[in-house]
Amino acid sequence: MNNKELWDIIRKEAMTIVANEPIMADLITRTILARSSFSEAIAYRLTRKLTNHAAAEDAILESFLDAFRNSDVLISLVVADIEAYFDRDPACLTYITPILYYKGFHAITCYRVAHHLWTKGRTDLALYFQSLISEVFAVDIHPAARIGGGLLLDHATGFVAGETTIIEDNVSILHEVTLGGTGKQCGIRHPRIESGVLIGAGAKILGRVTIGKCAKIGAGSVVLQDVEPHTTVVGVPAQVVSRDKTDTPASEMNQTEF
DSSP: OOHHHHHHHHHHHHHHHHHHOGGGHHHHIIIIITOSSHHHHHHHHHHHHHTTSSSOHHHHHHHHHHHHHTOHHHHHHHHHHHHHHHHHOTTOOSTHHHHHHOHHHHHHHHHHHHHHHHHTTOHHHHHHHHHHHHHHHSOEEOTTOEEOSSOEEOSOTTOEEOTTOEEOSSOEEOTTOEEEOSSSOOSSOSOEEOTTOEEOTTOEEESSOEEOTTOEEOTTOEEOSOBOTTEEEETTTTEEEEEOTTOOHHHHOOSSOO
16 A cells, blocks of 8 residues: 555544544544654654653754655655554554554664764765764664665564665564674675574674575574575574475464474
């Protein structure tokens, strides 16, 4: 769906919440019902999350709004992320849920704005956003990392992605995952995660390794070598335990069937 279609659904869900939970009426009104667009609502929600730790609220809000105004791609990525939560997380029963409650969605959307700033040469502000994201959400993503749409960052706490990380579309990642380097060398040094991959909780993927399309990384695994597409690896160090060409782990979210 496009962002206007999603915005219509979210406004209806917001009105339902107000009707059912009057105590939340002020929050829902300020966040959703008083906003004129999907991007304005997202910008306002994230600004309120960050500004207890940040510089002037108006300046942070304008940074979000300017990014959304000037990048249709950015908005499409945010929409794809919301759809990923709704489709893959059984606890997410409405489209409004990630916007209001899920710090994984909050963190990845803030990163997307920081990345937009980074690509425009505003590196100091981008790094400041990275610092705020780390403080507020316990998620540390370098703004130069490249992350595609449809990312489900489930629970999120402790997720780390280094400067040269690449994550393609439609990937699912759980908490305490590290996509890191292996030393102090410069240049390309962080993992590449191809589309459809599922990375279980606590997994550590280190160095410029490639995790192939629709691979699955078991919880707690340490991956130091490339993983072929449609392959499941588990352990420390990670070893191949199965291959299944029909597997779509990012969508299925099955972390225990190997």
